[in-house]
Amino acid sequence: MGQWFVNWSGSLSFSPDECAEPADEDEVRALVHRARESGRKIRPVGSGHSSSPLVRTDGILLSLDRLAGVISDDGRRASAWAGTKLRTLGEGLFDAGLAMDNLGDVDYQSVAGATATGTHGTGLGFGNLSTQLTAVRLVTGTGETLDIAADRDPELLPAARLSLGALGVITRVTLDVQPRYELHRRSWCAHVDWTLDHLAELQHTNRNMDFYWYPRSDQTQVRVMNRVDETQDQPAWPDSRVAGSPPTHTPRQIQVGPTHRTIPQHRELRFEEIEYMLPSEAFAACFAEVRRRIRDRHRQVVGWRVLVRTIAPDDIWLSNAYGRPTTTIACLQNTSLPYEEYFQDMEAVFRQYGGRPHWGKKHWLTARDLRPLYPRWDDFQAVRRRLDPDGVFLSPDLSRLLEEA
Incomplete structure (x- = not known):
């Protein structure tokens, strides 16, 4: 077996059969071909900040850390390797006189990992980070390299912008940028x-x-x-x-x-987190119930805080803000304290008000629960099966999220 992988919060650990760090796209293609031929699963991983088991595999865990750095810019758009950490991307753009439109609280995520899970900041006029993508290059489940862009592939980009690593290994991204400010x-x-x-x-x-x-x-x-x-x-x-x-x-x-x-803030204390994206019109009633339950049931064990943010609507098929102005509620809990009973009680409230879970954080939903929440769910599944017909990227955890039993 390969080395142990432990995520940022420490709540997810596993030992893949192999850990790989390809240095270029040719090595990525070779790894995908090898996984397909041997019948093993392959999962790409970024910085490991996510607390959901999207990357867990007993097959090949593919790190993108060596595929990093800003590639080019033309003043309006910038391309970067998928493993580029947001902090590094920000500095590279700054040196070129540019900046991203918005960011989240965390900057040690990779740009591909952050966009693939719907990472977001806050502001009524800003979508999640995935909305800033105008093109992606990925290696599909058949080992083919595919360039997907807004002007060439309008039918694929809404799936590729936020894909959970289910369509392929993203190797590079292109983002809308603006003059630095x-x-x-x-x-x-x-x-x-x-x-x-x-x-x-x-x-x-x-x-x-x-x-x-x-x-x-x-x-x-x-x-x-x-x-x-x-x-x-x-x-x-x-x-x-x-x-x-x-x-x-x-x-x-x-x-x-x-x-x-x-925008990003440094944190020493590590935590677990559940976050749900709610229709903005439901926020007031939902927060009132969250507040009541925490004070009545969980106050003695809640060691940290609850975060409220906003996200503009978008048309990305698996985006938690698809088609509606969104307000988010995130419950954070120190890693040294119990969280499951507390989070599951909060999840029941969030679901009551039409919430969608953050893909990269704790939740207990499966494909049967998720499908009704996303109007383009079946369209995404069709693209996934087309680009990964043999399920090379479909680990058991991802299967529970995407395929109904």
């Missing part, structure tokens, strides 16, 4: 009631806005970001665009810098 980031504390009362105002008057709720204190940390070149005359504190002042308005953080250094 700086963000002004501010955060402050306020009671949860104040934050909920002013939530719509905060979301509509800031480029990016999210908040953490701390169940044991009923306080929130509100975080907002705006472009520096659009907020020159705005006072740094307090946020005068929101009616009323937060009851507690000592600023916790004020930061100015380029997007890739301002």
